[in-house]
Amino acid sequence: MTVSPPILQAPTVLDLTAPSDALRRSMERADGFPPASLWLVDAVAQEAAADRLAAQVLDDEERRRAEAFRLDRDRRCYTAAHVALRLLLGARLGTTARAVRMDRETCPTCGGPHGRPAVAGAGGPHFSLSHSGDLALIAIADTPVGTDVEQFHSLETVTDVAVSLHPSETEELVALPDRDRPAAFARAWSRKESYLKGIGTGLSRDPSLDYVGAGPVPAPGPDGWTLTDVAVPDGYAAAVALRR
Structure with a gap:
């Protein structure tokens, strides 16, 4: 049976002062980690803690x-x-935030070393990070994942950029x-x-190629x-794309 996504x-609102074992417990289920966990960071509320930890x-x-x-x-x-990303990955991996090593996967568009961000070495979780305005959104998953948060733009900007979307959008x-x-x-x-971050291309893939919808509910992935x-x-507005 196919279960429709909600x-x-x-997302879970993240407190940067939380101990790493508390972060790990909040990601766990009885049978292990969930397919994907989402974390929201309020950069204004967490500014003092972020500056101290940076x-x-x-x-x-x-x-x-x-x-x-x-700015x-x-x-x-x-x-x-x-x-926040380093704290979460460190908690997931059972190591310190500073010890987490980042890498880049191969770009599927050109084959260069600037594809989807990844944890260095085999076996690390997949993750995606986005920030806009005063918010950051992080997804951690067992399969490739992409996430994005967008602050509303002006009507003028929307009019200029809308033509780059799928014609139906x-x-x-x-x-x-x-x-x-x-x-x-x-x-x-x-x-x-x-979706584009999830597949690793980012905006090197033409945004007009894939239809995701502009209505209240996403189009089927x-x-x-x-x-x-x-x-x-x-x-x-924000979304998450998870590879089935």
Whole structure:
């Protein structure tokens, strides 16, 4: 029997001060880890903890990237997101956050070493990270996974970018009143990015090729994938794509 995914999947709101054993227990079920776990990080609420932990857990490249942001808001969200990812992966792997080594899979588009982010070495869990505005969303799973969170864009931006979507999605957006388009676009874009991140191409694959829908419920996932919206605060949309 095929079980339909929920319309909305609720993430766990992450407290960066939680002990690693508490994080691990919250990911576990009686029969092991669930197929996918979702974690939401409020970068504003977690700013002090993220800044305190950054020097301890981020590697040199992550710290350089954080320092390169011109806007404090972008730096804050990047730092909180990457601290959170390392804490979660460390808890999942039974090691320290700093000891987690990151790698890149082969890009399926060009064969270069810049595909989907991965834990270095065989046997690590699959994961995906996204951040936008003041929120970060992290997915950890037993199979390839992609996730994306999008803050609503202005109507002008939506109008400019909507033409890059699947033709049916563009038509769905055009048919809506102006006030509804930013939310619908964010839904469509977060679904699309989740899938493209899951397959490892990112936006090197033309966003117009895959139909995920701009309506309240995602279209059936592309072949072999389950696509589900994620419950996030007002002003944002999010989704997760999990390979079946």
